[in-house]
Amino acid sequence: MLKQNTARAQIRVRMLLLALCCHLGPAAAGVLKVERTPDGGGGGDTISHSAALVWHLEALMAQGDSSDVSLRVETPNAEEVKVIQAHSLLLSLQSSVFADMLLSRNNNNSSSLVLKESPDCAAVFDKFIRYLYCGELSLHLEQAMPLHRLATKYRVLGLQQGLTQYMTQNLARDSPLGHVAGWYEYALQAGDVTLRDSCLQYLAWNLSSVLRSGEWSVISSRLLMSLLPRSDLVLQSEMELFAALEVWIVQNDPDGLTAENALRAVRYAMMPPRELFRLQTQSSILARYQESVRDLLYMSYQFHSASPLQMAKFFDVNCSLFMPRNYLSPVWGFSWNINNPTRDDRSTSFQTQLGPSGHDASKRVTWNGLFSPRWAALSSKPTNTDAGTTQPSRVERGRPRLIVTPATSSADFAGVNFQKTVLVMAQHKGKAVVRHIYNFYQSTEENEDFLEEADLYRKTSDYVADGSLSIHIIVKPLYQTLTASKK
Known part of the structure; x- marks a missing residue:
C-alpha cells in the first residue's frame, strides 16, 4: 500500500510540474540582476x-x-x-x-x-x-x-x-463598533501572546478615547478586570473611569462579584473629597454596592484629611489606592507640541499639584522642561573655554532627550518622590494615539530607547504631524513612606 501511495504521489508531482511548465512557457520576460560577493568581486x-x-x-x-x-x-x-x-x-x-x-x-x-x-x-x-x-x-x-x-x-x-x-x-484603525476588544478575546483563545499583549497595551494607553467609543460597553468582564488594576491607564481623571464603569455595569448587568471587584479597582483616593461626596449622594451604582467599597471610601477620606506622612504612621496604606495613574488633567502635567522638533533645544515651564492628598491640594510645584533633539552624554574629554577653564564637550548629534526638573526646592518636597512620565503621540491614519510611554525621574537619558523609533529627521515620520511632535508630560508624586515595600 505504501509503495502504491508513493507512486501515486510521484505521478501527481510530475503532472503538476508539467502543468506549471505549460503555463509558464516563454511568456515571462527575464529580470536580470547582478549579485556581488562580500569581498567586492563579481558574483x-x-x-x-x-x-x-x-x-x-x-x-x-x-x-x-x-x-x-x-x-x-x-x-x-x-x-x-x-x-x-x-x-x-x-x-x-x-x-x-x-x-x-x-x-x-x-x-x-x-x-x-x-x-x-x-x-x-x-x-x-x-x-x-x-x-x-x-x-x-x-x-x-x-x-x-x-x-x-x-x-x-x-x-x-x-x-x-x-x-x-x-x-x-492596525489597532488604531477606525471601525464601526471597534475591533481591539474582539481581537484581544480571540488572542486569548488562540494563545497568541504577542497580539494579546499588544491589544491590552493599546487599550490601556488610549483608554480615555476608548471610554468614549462604542467599544467600551461591549468589552468582556475578563478584559475589564485586566485593565482596571493597571497604573499605566491613560485617563483624564479617576472620575472619568468611574463614570465609564457605571455605564458598563448598567449596560452589561454583571454578577454581583464582578461588579464589586470592578468597583474596588477604582482608586477613590485620587478623587478630590468634593467628588467623593457627590458620588455617595448621586451614584445609584455606588449606593447599590456601597458596602463593598465602604473601607476604600473611608481610607480615601482619611488620606485627604491628614498629612500622608502622619497617616502612614498609623495605617497600612501601601496599596494601589494611593498610586496615581497617567492622568491627562492639567493638575498632573502638561501637553507640549514641539514645532520643528529637530531644529534646536526647546524649553517650557508648567505647574502641578504637590501631591494627590487633599492635604497638598493647594500646593504647587513649578517644573522646567528641556527638550533636546541632539542630546548626547557629556564626553570625558574637556575643552578650553574663553575664561581659561575647561568643561566637558558635547557631541553635536545625538538622540532626543527630555529633562524635567523642579524650578525651586522646598521643604514640602520632603518624603515625596516625583516620577516623570512622558506620553509620545503618533499619527495613524490621521488619528493621534499614544505610541510610547516612558518613565524617568530626572531625564529620559535614563531610558536608552527614548524616541528611538521616531526618526524625527524623516519627513514621513508618524511622530511628526504638521511639523510638530506631540508629547504629554505627567508628574506623579509618590509618598515614600506609602510606597516603600515591606521588609
Whole structure:
C-alpha cells in the first residue's frame, strides 16, 4: 500500500510540474540582476521569473488544472458548500495539517476533503488558499481575525505571524463598533501572546478615547478586570473611569462579584473629597454596592484629611489606592507640541499639584522642561573655554532627550518622590494615539530607547504631524513612606 501511495504521489508531482511548465512557457520576460560577493568581486548573475511564477500559480489555482483533491468547505446550518479544486503537493508543502489530512485521504482512497469552518472563515477561505499558492493576499480589517484563525488551525506559521503583525500595526484603525476588544478575546483563545499583549497595551494607553467609543460597553468582564488594576491607564481623571464603569455595569448587568471587584479597582483616593461626596449622594451604582467599597471610601477620606506622612504612621496604606495613574488633567502635567522638533533645544515651564492628598491640594510645584533633539552624554574629554577653564564637550548629534526638573526646592518636597512620565503621540491614519510611554525621574537619558523609533529627521515620520511632535508630560508624586515595600 505504501509503495502504491508513493507512486501515486510521484505521478501527481510530475503532472503538476508539467502543468506549471505549460503555463509558464516563454511568456515571462527575464529580470536580470547582478549579485556581488562580500569581498567586492563579481558574483553570479540571476535571471528571476518569480513574479511570473506567482501569477501562473494563481492561475493554476483559479482554473484547477491537474488538481487532485477537492476541498469541500462546509459551514453549520448552511446549505451551500464551497468547493475548491486544489493540488495536494502545494497544500502539503505549506501546511503540516493538510499533509496529515491528505495522507489519511490517500489511505481511504477519497478524492475530497471535507472541511468544517465557521461562516466568517468560510467567507475568506479562497484568500487563505490563495496564500498557500502565491505567498501573498490582500485583506480588509474585518478579515484579519478569520484569516488568523485559519492560519492557526492549519499551522501556516508564516501567515499566522504576518497577520499578527498586521493586527498589531492596525489597532488604531477606525471601525464601526471597534475591533481591539474582539481581537484581544480571540488572542486569548488562540494563545497568541504577542497580539494579546499588544491589544491590552493599546487599550490601556488610549483608554480615555476608548471610554468614549462604542467599544467600551461591549468589552468582556475578563478584559475589564485586566485593565482596571493597571497604573499605566491613560485617563483624564479617576472620575472619568468611574463614570465609564457605571455605564458598563448598567449596560452589561454583571454578577454581583464582578461588579464589586470592578468597583474596588477604582482608586477613590485620587478623587478630590468634593467628588467623593457627590458620588455617595448621586451614584445609584455606588449606593447599590456601597458596602463593598465602604473601607476604600473611608481610607480615601482619611488620606485627604491628614498629612500622608502622619497617616502612614498609623495605617497600612501601601496599596494601589494611593498610586496615581497617567492622568491627562492639567493638575498632573502638561501637553507640549514641539514645532520643528529637530531644529534646536526647546524649553517650557508648567505647574502641578504637590501631591494627590487633599492635604497638598493647594500646593504647587513649578517644573522646567528641556527638550533636546541632539542630546548626547557629556564626553570625558574637556575643552578650553574663553575664561581659561575647561568643561566637558558635547557631541553635536545625538538622540532626543527630555529633562524635567523642579524650578525651586522646598521643604514640602520632603518624603515625596516625583516620577516623570512622558506620553509620545503618533499619527495613524490621521488619528493621534499614544505610541510610547516612558518613565524617568530626572531625564529620559535614563531610558536608552527614548524616541528611538521616531526618526524625527524623516519627513514621513508618524511622530511628526504638521511639523510638530506631540508629547504629554505627567508628574506623579509618590509618598515614600506609602510606597516603600515591606521588609
